[in-house]
Amino acid sequence: MTDDVLAVAEHRRGSLRDVSFEAVTAGRQVADATGGQLHLAVVGGDVDEFAEELNREGVDVIHTVDYGEDFNHDVYAQAVTALREELDPSVLLMPNSVNGLDYAPAVANRLDLPLVTDCVGLEVDGGLVATREMYGSKVETTAEVDLPVAVTIRGAEWPAAEGVGDAAVEAFDAAIDEGAIGSTVTGYEEVAGGDVDISEADVLVSIGRGIGEEDNLDLIFDLSEALDATVSSSRPIVDSGWLPKNRQVGQSGKTVTPDVYLAIGISGAVQHVAGMKGSDTIVAVNTDPNAPIFDIADYGIVGDLFEVVPELIEEFE
Numbered sequence: 001m002t003d004d005v006l007a008v009a010e011h012r013r014g015s016l017r018d019v020s021f022e023a024v025t026a027g028r029q030v031a032d033a034t035g036g037q038l039h040l041a042v043v044g045g046d047v048d049e050f051a052e053e054l055n056r057e058g059v060d061v062i063h064t065v066d067y068g069e070d071f072n073h074d075v076y077a078q079a080v081t082a083l084r085e086e087l088d089p090s091v092l093l094m095p096n097s098v099n100g101l102d103y104a105p106a107v108a109n110r111l112d113l114p115l116v117t118d119c120v121g122l123e124v125d126g127g128l129v130a131t132r133e134m135y136g137s138k139v140e141t142t143a144e145v146d147l148p149v150a151v152t153i154r155g156a157e158w159p160a161a162e163g164v165g166d167a168a169v170e171a172f173d174a175a176i177d178e179g180a181i182g183s184t185v186t187g188y189e190e191v192a193g194g195d196v197d198i199s200e201a202d203v204l205v206s207i208g209r210g211i212g213e214e215d216n217l218d219l220i221f222d223l224s225e226a227l228d229a230t231v232s233s234s235r236p237i238v239d240s241g242w243l244p245k246n247r248q249v250g251q252s253g254k255t256v257t258p259d260v261y262l263a264i265g266i267s268g269a270v271q272h273v274a275g276m277k278g279s280d281t282i283v284a285v286n287t288d289p290n291a292p293i294f295d296i297a298d299y300g301i302v303g304d305l306f307e308v309v310p311e312l313i314e315e316f317e
């Protein structure tokens, strides 16, 4: 076993996902603690372009596996397993995303590695000390695991790596066994409102139960237009069928990290906060000065959204 760390990047339909750059930060932290190198793997898609984008400060080597376009369970399971066998790192780090959770258990199983999922903190103290959140982020637990280990990291918990690095880029022949590829992606279907990916938005106008009625949502869309923002929401709005599920922020929705998150008529329940606490600047509008959302807001407006939002629209227009 080496002191190195191997992190796996993630892309979807031609673009790298934010968690790839967060994995660089997390991987670099762990590699600094183990005294090893940070290797990054990118599997499929335009690997040369991805490697260029992934060449951030702190990455030592980028391994490209030029096979297929989009995510495929069998390809990822084979490629990551093969690369991990080749490099023999102390820590294998994968995203705790839908894709990551698809192949990470298969890889850990093939390599007979312990797997700690959904990590929000990683330290090295002899073995790996992984922090996880439980009960809707109400409690933290730590798992101490001997090296080597495989982990998945939660999105938006580490800052995205920046700067331009000078990593070596190496093509890796994972000797993919085509006969073992049991599934093929035949196409994509957008869900209703699926054109919107709130996790990629720079500015989110997020609405909660304080909006009262579905018809009042027009006001929120007017504000989002004035701000050139995207509309997201808390869960009750989705449960009421007023917005599609892909607009929901939170524990059972999406994790978002916009530059600005405007929380309007949202109380700030832990399950909601779990999905937006990584936002750069949080602005809250709420009639209740004791609403928990104000505990994490950078700016707060105590007031009725039906008075505040029209004023904001006028101001921004």
Ligand SMILES: Cc1cc2nc3c(=O)[nH]c(=O)nc-3n(C[C@H](O)[C@H](O)[C@H](O)COP(=O)(O)OP(=O)(O)OC[C@H]3O[C@@H](n4cnc5c(N)ncnc54)[C@H](O)[C@@H]3O)c2cc1C
Pocket (backbone or CB within 6 Å): 207, 208, 209, 210, 211, 233, 234, 235, 236, 237, 248, 249, 250, 251, 252, 253, 254, 264, 265, 266, 267, 268, 269, 270, 271, 272, 275, 285, 286, 287, 288, 291, 303, 304, 305, 306
């Ligand atoms: C397992 C589990 C998973 C969950 N997952 C999620 C999740 O992914 N995302 C999520 O959001 N929730 C989730 N929830 C639900 C969560 O616990 C809360 O119930 C929910 O976040 C509350 O939404 P809200 O803030 O919009 O509504 P409320 O808590 O009802 O808050 C409404 C807020 O609006 C304010 N308000 C009312 N009128 C006005 C007005 N005119 N102007 C300004 N402010 C006003 C009120 O003061 C209040 O603070 C989950 C719950 C469970 C148990």
